[in-house]
Amino acid sequence: MKIAVVSDIHGNVLALEAVLADLKLEAPDLIVNLGDCISGPLWPEETAAILRETAWPTVRGNHDRIVLDDPIDKMGPTDVFAAERLSQASRDWLATSQPTxxxxxxxxxxxGTPDNDDRYLTEKVEGPKGHLPDEQTLLDELKGESAPVICCGHTHIPRVIRLQKTGQILLNPGSVGLPSYEDDHPHRHVMEAGSPHARYALMTNNHGAWNFQEKILTYDWDTASAEAEKNGRPGWARALKHGFYGPLS
Incomplete structure (x- = not known):
């Protein structure tokens, strides 16, 4: 059994197309999507149109929830851009996604975590960046969830973590469409993958043991960056082009 895990596409249809091409070569038995599908100053409707046809099991990310449920005047610019461009068919599809x-x-x-789509599981914010949490912090965030393999997104940083106390594996595939960003919760910080590549993960059951592979794919990030710049989001443009947030020193 080979399962592909994608997450945090954020409306980057060019990165998604690169992943889809690679998935054809990998031919997994199943593909799952961990959410934050369309929110971003790129191609939300074009991305949703592709995802509507996949029938992938799809988790509702925090930004998916905001786009579906919040009034426009309460949204940030990233979510407003997507909400104003989604067709009703795409909204209906997004509404079929599940919290877990x-x-x-x-x-x-x-x-995010098993009980909160807006909390980090595989990163702990200390200072200006996220870092690998200690095992007790991870166990506390699981809130008793006992599945042997827990797949999460939200942080955009790929990780495979094995908990010594329980033997559980935590898999974060990283982000298909946005390699770095800045956030102000719980305080201002950045997450940075360090390169502009599209990312997803493969997990393969090998006689009862899971093996994991991170896929790191080239795509036309210059065009994605130019689209974000054109749509008035220079921070996104730098992130998409470089994989780091903010201007290069």
Whole structure:
């Protein structure tokens, strides 16, 4: 059994197309999507149109929830851009996404933590950046979720973590469409993958043991960056082009 795990596409249809091309070569048995599908100053409707046809099990990310549920005047500019451009068919598709998915007895899917789509699981914000949490912090954030494999997104930083106390594996595939960003919750910080590549992950069951592979793909990030710049988001433009947030020193 080979499962592909994608997350945090953020309306980057060019990165998604690169992932789809690679998925054809990898031919996984199943593809799952951990959410934050369309929010961003890029191609939200074009991205949704592709995802509507996939029938992938899809978790609702925090930005998916905001676009669906919040009034426009309460949204930030990233979500407003997407909300104003989504067709009703795409909104209807996005509404079929689920807060969490118990894929099998062994595999649990969430966007942030098992009980909160806007909390980091595989990063702890200390100072200006995220860092690998200690094991007790991870266990506390799981809130008793006992699935042997827990797949999450939200941080945009790829990780595979094995908990010594429980033997559980935490997989974060990183972001398909946005390699770095700045946020002000719980305080101002940046997340940076360090390169502009599109990312997803493969997990393969090998006689009862899971093996993991991070896929790191080239795509036309210059065009994605130019689209963000054209749409008035220079921070996104730098992030998409370089994989770091903010101007290069």
């Amino acid at each position: 998915i118990r894929l099998t007895d062994e595999i649990f899917l969430c966007h």
